[in-house]
Structures are given as structure tokens and as C-alpha cells.
Amino acid sequence: MTLETQLKSAPVPYNPELAVDLLNRFEGQNARTRDLVAGMAGTSSYLRGLLQREADWFEAALKQEPSACFDGVLAAVDPEDAAGLGTALRIAKRRIALLLAACDLGGVWTLEQVTEHLTRFADFATDTALRAQIATLIARKKLPGCGPEDIEDCAGIVVLAMGKMGAYELNYSSDIDLIVLFDDERHSDENIDEVRMAFQRATRNLAKILSEVTADGYVFRTDLRLRPNPSVTPVCVPMDAAERYYESEGRTWERAAFIKARPCAGDIKAGAAFLQRITPFVWRRHLDFAAIQDAHDMRLRIREHKGLGGPIEISGHDMKLGRGGIREIEFFAQTQQLIAGGRDPELRCSGTLDALAGLARKGWVPEEVAENLTAAYRAHRTTEHRIQMLRDAQTHVMPTSEEGLAQVANLSGWGDVAGFLADQTARLQGVHDRIETLYSPVSNGETAQETVALDPALREQMDSWAALPALRSPRSVQIFERLRPEIERRIAGVKRPDFTLRQLDSFIRRLPAGVQLFSLFEVNPQILDLLLDICSTAPGLAQYLARNTGVFDAVLSGAFFGDLPDAEGYVKGAEAALSGVTDYEDALNTARRWQKEQHFRIGVLMLRRLAGLEEVERAYSDLATAVLRVLLPWIEGDIIRRYGRFEQQSVSILAMGKLGSRQMTASSDLDLILLYDVEGDMSDGRKGLSAPQYFARLTQAMIMALSSPMAEGELYEVDMRLRPSGRQGPVATSINGFAAYQRDEAWTWEHLALTRGRVVAGESAKVDAVRDTVISKERQPALVREDVAAMRARLAAAKGNRASVWEVKDIAGGILDIELIAQMVALLEGCDARDPRDQLAAAKDAEVAALAEVHRLLCTVQQAQRLVIEGRFDPDQLGTDGMGFVVGFAGFDSAKALQKEILAQCSHAEAVIARILAAE
Numbered sequence: 001m002t003l004e005t006q007l008k009s010a011p012v013p014y015n016p017e018l019a020v021d022l023l024n025r026f027e028g029q030n031a032r033t034r035d036l037v038a039g040m041a042g043t044s045s046y047l048r049g050l051l052q053r054e055a056d057w058f059e060a061a062l063k064q065e066p067s068a069c070f071d072g073v074l075a076a077v078d079p080e081d082a083a084g085l086g087t088a089l090r091i092a093k094r095r096i097a098l099l100l101a102a103c104d105l106g107g108v109w110t111l112e113q114v115t116e117h118l119t120r121f122a123d124f125a126t127d128t129a130l131r132a133q134i135a136t137l138i139a140r141k142k143l144p145g146c147g148p149e150d151i152e153d154c155a156g157i158v159v160l161a162m163g164k165m166g167a168y169e170l171n172y173s174s175d176i177d178l179i180v181l182f183d184d185e186r187h188s189d190e191n192i193d194e195v196r197m198a199f200q201r202a203t204r205n206l207a208k209i210l211s212e213v214t215a216d217g218y219v220f221r222t223d224l225r226l227r228p229n230p231s232v233t234p235v236c237v238p239m240d241a242a243e244r245y246y247e248s249e250g251r252t253w254e255r256a257a258f259i260k261a262r263p264c265a266g267d268i269k270a271g272a273a274f275l276q277r278i279t280p281f282v283w284r285r286h287l288d289f290a291a292i293q294d295a296h297d298m299r300l301r302i303r304e305h306k307g308l309g310g311p312i313e314i315s316g317h318d319m320k321l322g323r324g325g326i327r328e329i330e331f332f333a334q335t336q337q338l339i340a341g342g343r344d345p346e347l348r349c350s351g352t353l354d355a356l357a358g359l360a361r362k363g364w365v366p367e368e369v370a371e372n373l374t375a376a377y378r379a380h381r382t383t384e385h386r387i388q389m390l391r392d393a394q395t396h397v398m399p400t401s402e403e404g405l406a407q408v409a410n411l412s413g414w415g416d417v418a419g420f421l422a423d424q425t426a427r428l429q430g431v432h433d434r435i436e437t438l439y440s441p442v443s444n445g446e447t448a449q450e451t452v453a454l455d456p457a458l459r460e461q462m463d464s465w466a467a468l469p470a471l472r473s474p475r476s477v478q479i480f481e482r483l484r485p486e487i488e489r490r491i492a493g494v495k496r497p498d499f500t501l502r503q504l505d506s507f508i509r510r511l512p513a514g515v516q517l518f519s520l521f522e523v524n525p526q527i528l529d530l531l532l533d534i535c536s537t538a539p540g541l542a543q544y545l546a547r548n549t550g551v552f553d554a555v556l557s558g559a560f561f562g563d564l565p566d567a568e569g570y571v572k573g574a575e576a577a578l579s580g581v582t583d584y585e586d587a588l589n590t591a592r593r594w595q596k597e598q599h600f601r602i603g604v605l606m607l608r609r610l611a612g613l614e615e616v617e618r619a620y621s622d623l624a625t626a627v628l629r630v631l632l633p634w635i636e637g638d639i640i641r642r643y644g645r646f647e648q649q650s651v652s653i654l655a656m657g658k659l660g661s662r663q664m665t666a667s668s669d670l671d672l673i674l675l676y677d678v679e680g681d682m683s684d685g686r687k688g689l690s691a692p693q694y695f696a697r698l699t700q701a702m703i704m705a706l707s708s709p710m711a712e713g714e715l716y717e718v719d720m721r722l723r724p725s726g727r728q729g730p731v732a733t734s735i736n737g738f739a740a741y742q743r744d745e746a747w748t749w750e751h752l753a754l755t756r757g758r759v760v761a762g763e764s765a766k767v768d769a770v771r772d773t774v775i776s777k778e779r780q781p782a783l784v785r786e787d788v789a790a791m792r793a794r795l796a797a798a799k800g801n802r803a804s805v806w807e808v809k810d811i812a813g814g815i816l817d818i819e820l821i822a823q824m825v826a827l828l829e830g831c832d833a834r835d836p837r838d839q840l841a842a843a844k845d846a847e848v849a850a851l852a853e854v855h856r857l858l859c860t861v862q863q864a865q866r867l868v869i870e871g872r873f874d875p876d877q878l879g880t881d882g883m884g885f886v887v888g889f890a891g892f893d894s895a896k897a898l899q900k901e902i903l904a905q906c907s908h909a910e911a912v913i914a915r916i917l918a919a920e
Helices: 016-025 031-043 045-053 055-061 066-075 085-105 111-139 192-211 239-248 252-258 268-277 290-306 326-340 352-361 367-391 402-411 417-439 445-449 456-467 474-492 497-510 515-523 525-537 539-547 549-555 567-578 584-607 613-643 691-707 735-744 748-754 765-776 781-799 815-829 836-841 851-868 880-889 895-918
Strands: 157-161 176-182 236-238 262-266 648-656 670-679 732-734 758-762
Touching: 016 031, 016 045, 031 045, 031 085, 031 402, 045 055, 045 085, 045 367, 055 085, 066 085, 066 111, 085 111, 085 192, 111 157, 111 176, 111 192, 111 262, 111 367, 157 192, 157 268, 176 192, 176 239, 192 236, 236 239, 239 268, 252 326, 262 268, 326 352, 326 367, 326 417, 352 367, 367 402, 367 417, 402 417, 456 474, 456 497, 474 497, 474 515, 474 525, 497 525, 497 539, 515 525, 515 549, 525 539, 525 549, 525 584, 525 880, 539 549, 539 584, 539 851, 549 584, 567 584, 567 613, 584 613, 584 851, 613 648, 613 691, 613 758, 613 851, 648 691, 648 765, 670 691, 670 735, 691 732, 732 735, 735 748, 735 765, 748 765, 748 781, 748 815, 781 815, 781 895, 815 836, 815 851, 815 895, 836 851, 851 880, 851 895, 880 895
Parallel strands: 176 236, 670 732
Antiparallel strands: 157 176, 157 262, 648 670, 648 758
């Protein structure tokens, strides 16, 4: 469809005296076209001038489809006509401006289509002008080492579009913000100085071609000041220097600016690679709530500098920088992106509207808020365009005269000027009110103002924090002082304020810095609630948090308090976390971050009674399994890189103990055996190894990958003592050797342990076959019972005095004793189950089968103990809330009642065990 047939509306009213000449010119056009011409010419002096200069072209344009007309304007520019390029681009700009005005005012294109086409023209003009400069330099031998073939990618120079141009959001009379870089590694050291000077010259000429005002007008006002240190750096900066600057000196506003950055001209590939390299500068690994204060400070500085404070009055109001204006919405979206975009790449979109939609979709912004801000943004930008259409001025300020306001209202389709002004006021005020809450300090209504009677000794303890690293910076002190009344109020409300503050004190003292975390608490009071809940209930979890404060990020995920994933869900989560990672060390650190967040989530759901015993056991175990399964290819890949591989090889990680039976606790280590199957004598690497050497290195690499302290801590402690021959045997065993050992040499206790064995990563078929053979083997029950009794006696002797009632693993008749019997049942009955409770269910003796319930009670107590305290469980080390959690998680009303039940059940279990082991 042609432009004239797509016209829907025209601005009204207008001054007919100003449009009479053009109306006569377009007398033969249809009514909608005449209305559009009359509105443009009779309202805007700039549009009237464009119509007068380009009347013939516009008449022809009306007969074309708008997009085809746009493409035709670009095609008319001859990029090889260096002398006439400036004039050609200026003529193209006039025509593009006229086409966009017609499509905008005539309702043919949406706001997004208008800004996109304007940006596409800016890209075209910038790239065409740059290529002309590079071609000239090469032709004149001013770029040493470069020939005609280098024109294709402009010899390594690239222009980054920033701001609205980068986001395809240019406004009607926009300037363009550019950063010009060049790939200094592409050029030899002996030529680099001459190349640098040539690129600076090309950049200055580029800016001149675009921004110089001539008799034909200008193309785009060009701003190069967003480059690093613009007061001291040249207009074209080497990429290496720029990268170092952003890594060491880059500020928050520059991070926000790079959200919209994209290469638009020259060596696009090199520009994209540069942006990829500075990704860690723009997008922080953890949720970046300190960015909120930075954004707030920027807003206040802009207001102060521009004098934009005070109530909203439309006359003279700055639609971009003023209260409730365009910049407010952009800051809102960019701040939220900076907070969360490091964790979620889907939020790294450049467009403001795309960002708002993504933030709503991910739950960072309420849907209603996103919809309202989106509507306001479109309306603000439309008004901005109308202001600029009046005189092609780079302004966002509403006119102050009645005539000027009426012109903007008329171009906006309003005949009622008062109604237009009221509509603008309401929308600006609504945006301001919504966004201001983002930057407000945390508040809890009237309760935050209550007087708190906190013990003076506790206040003195909090005062001592002033000397800690967490409160080293003035900014962290400022945020903490805003938080302190709320912290004191909440601590005063718990059962044991002294105990809770002691745990919080330990947490604060471990922090290397406080700005990010205090900012997180200020913006999300529910996170502060969770921390204090953990401090009052689970000092062990509080210590874990102090070592891994980044796990708080996960709490803000919409799914944090939902159902825990199943085994496959954890594997998919681990794979997603490592997708896009290419470096081995990065993979290990990424796995650590992800595992710690998931580990923390399981503990919190347990603490809040949202997950029970079996669910927690499975979750801890499936999490560890996912880590092993996803990291094994990385570990193997690193070994292959160093030592090559065999013609045929496979690896199996056999999990024993609690991981094998899927009954891990918060503090469980991993009992692992690494088995391999291989063909060939030596690996094919430059440093070839025999199979035992090769897989020993692989096993050591696995242990290091899991347990070595790195930037993100460690994953798990690894115990390899259950391998064949224990500490005396090789750390890796061939599957054939493992099968032979289990058949001919293994002790009964090793067969007992194997009942819980499960392949968690790598090939499983051959290992499962060995296990099945061991378990299905016919045995003499009396000999098995005798071996189990002897082993139980040795364990008891090794422990010395019998454990206290709360040491539910080691107490007589406790977890360890019951699991020995469960494994014995599995061997005698040929039971394939790995879970001790399922193994007990296979017993023919009803009293033995009933030990599963005793085991469940004791495991419930143990699971709670391991969550709330690290190391040996001592009730005296716990506060009232912590012991209350252990008791409540086990389903009891008091510690005394739980203690009585543990003693009774374990006494009964011990009697049953003694009977079954003494049986003929």
C-alpha cells in the first residue's frame, strides 16, 4: 500500500494562512493527504520548510510504500562519491525527516517504527561516511600495512552506537552519541603510531561530515564525549586502553550507558568482541543493588544541574530530564537491569520497552507498573517528537508561550489545549510517583518509628562494627545507619536477642565489604527478615551465609520458595548455569555459585518448614549428583587437553554412603569411587600416560575441582576411602579390576557398603552389573551376621564412650547401627534398594522392618541438627529458636519429649539388633 492510502489521521487545528501555498501545490491529492500537508505546514515552520524544498520528491513519495521509499532514499546515496557524499547525506536526511513526519503524524508507523527507521538511517550515514574516510586514507597510503582489502572491515576501526542510537530509539531531532575505537592488536608495533593518527583524523572528518551545518543542512549532531576520559583521550581510542579503563576506573553511569551499546559502523566483528570482553564490567555476577543509590545520585545531580526540581508545570517542563520524564523511565529500567542482568542474560536488552517487558516477565517489576510505564514512555516520546518537529531543535522542553503549547497540542492531535496539558501533567506525575519509591530508603511504616528497648550491651556490640571492613566506606556507613533502627527493632523482638545478635555479629565480621549487601537489605526488607530468622534459629546456616553472601541473590527469584526440583531439574539447572562458559576455571566457579544458591535454598525451605525429610534428603543428593554430572565433562576435557585420550575410554563415578542412597544432609561429604574402562596402553597426548597414571590424574583433578578453595569457595569434601583396598589402593580403579576385587578379595563390610552404591556420573551399565552380581550372590546368613556383629563391635570400640542422646548417628541403636542392619538385609535378601529404609522393608522379620521408622525419626533429627549448627551438635550452643526448630521439625512439642522418644526408640532398636545378630 502506498503512503497516501495508509494515512489515518492528521494534526488539527492548524494555521491555514501558513499552509495555503502548499495546499495549492497538493490540490490534486486526496483529502487525507491535504489534511496532513495542511497540518504539517500550518503548525511547524521546520516541516513547512522541508515540504517547500522537497515538494516534488514528497509528491512522488506519496505514491510509494513507506518502507520502499525509505530504502530508495538510502540507495540514492553514492558511497563512492567522496566529494559529494556530505551533500547526498544531507539531502537524504531531509527526505527521511519528511517521510518520518508523514508516517508519524499520519498514523502509518508506530513510535517504535519511527525511531527504528531514524536509527537505521543514522547507522547508514555513519558507516558510509566512515568507509569513505578509510578508503581515502588507504588510497593515499596513510594507513601503513593496509590495502584495498581492508576497506571491507575498515582496517579495524569501529563505531559504537550509544544511548538512543544504540537502542534503536533515536528521537526526531536527536544527536548521536558515538564511541570510536580501533583494534590496536591488528596493526604492527612499528606502524601503530601512524595508524593511530590516521584513525583520529578519520574520526574527526567523520564527525564533520555528519554534524557540520551547510546550505543543505546537517546530517546528525555528533557527540564523542562518552569515550573513556574524554578530556584527555583522543577521539579514537585503542581497544586495549579502553578495556583497561573500564576494568579499573569505569563508573556506574558508564555501565548503564553500555547497556545500549552496539557496533554500528566499521569493523562490526571487532566491536562485538570488545563488548563481549567488557561484559563483566557492565553485568556484575551478583545482584547489584548498590546501583540503585548510584542511579538516585545521578538523578539528583541532573536535577540540581538543570534546575529541574519543584512541582510539575507543563509550561517549560523538560520532557526528558524533568520530573516524571523520559529519563526517569529509562533510569528505572536500566537500574533494574543492572541489578539483575548479571544473573539473567535475558534482561540484557538495549531497548527501554523491551527491558520493561522482560523485567515484568521475570517478576522484577509488577506487570501493572511495566504496562503503565510503557504507555507513559510511548506518550512522552511522542510529545518529545512533536516539540522537536516545530523547529528541528534538539530540545525536550515544552514551550512557555501559549502559542507554542498550542502548536505542540495540535501536532499531537489535540484541539483542546487545556485537556492536552492536563493529560501531560497527570502522566508525568504518575511516572514520578511510581519511580520515586524505587529510590526511597527502606521503611516499615509506623513500626519503624517505635522506640526499641535494646539492651545497652547489645547496642555497644553493634557500635563496635564501625571498625569492621563491612563499614569501611562512608557509603556503607550511610546505608547501615538507615538500616540500624530496623535491625535493632527486629532483634529486640526475638526470644534471645543476645544469641541472635551474637550470630549476626559473626556474620557481619566475616563480610569483606558492606555496600552491596546493605543495599540489598534496604531495598528488600524480606531478605533482612530472613537473615535475622537464620541468626536466631540456625547459627550454622548463618556461618555458611557469611562465607557465601552471594546466595542471597537467589531469594529474589520468583521460584525460590516454590517446590524443589527433581533430579533432572537440578541437572538442567546446572547445565543452564554453565551454558556459554568457555573457560575451565570459570566453569568451576560458576558451578560453585550455582550450587551454593541451590544448597542455601534447600536449607531455607527446610527452615521455613516448606520441605520435609525425604524431600530435603533427595534435594541435597540430587544437587550433588547434578554438580558431578555436569562437571565431569569439563574435568575430562581438561585432562584430555593435557594428556590426550585413549582410543576407547569411559569413566564412572560411583557414589557410596549418603550420596549413593540419596540421603545427604546439609554438611555431608561425598564418598566416591572413580572407575574406568579403557582400551590401549598409552594416551595419545604429547605427554602420554599409562591408564593407571592417566586416571589417577583424572581422579585427582576431580577431587581438586570439587574441594579446592577458589574465588567462589569450595563445593564438597571428597572421601575416597571406600575404594578397593582403601587408602592403600590406587585412587582410580579399572572396572575389570573392581569386579575382580569385589569377587575375590572384598570383605563383607565392603559388600555392605556397595549396597548403597550408585553411579552418579559417566557410564553406569558395567558398574551396575558388578553391583548386581555382588548383591545377588548366595551367602551364609550366620557368617554375614557374624561379620556385621564384629564390625559393629569395632566401631563401638573406636568411638569409646557411647554417644549422648543427641548424637543420633553414633548412639547405641542409632543411625549407624540401623544402617548396618539395613545393608545386611539387602545382602541376605538380594535387595536392590539403596535407601536403608527401603532395604529394611525387605526384611522378613517384622521387628527388623519396623526399624525403618526409628531410622526416619533419627534422620529427621540429624537433618535438622546439621542445618542449624556446624560440627558436633550441642544444645547449649543453640538459642531457644534453634532448639525449637529441631524439636518442631521432628514433630514434637518439647525437647524433653523428643529426648525421651529418641532414648526409647534407640533402646528398642538396640534390643532388636542384638537379637537379630545373635540369631542362629
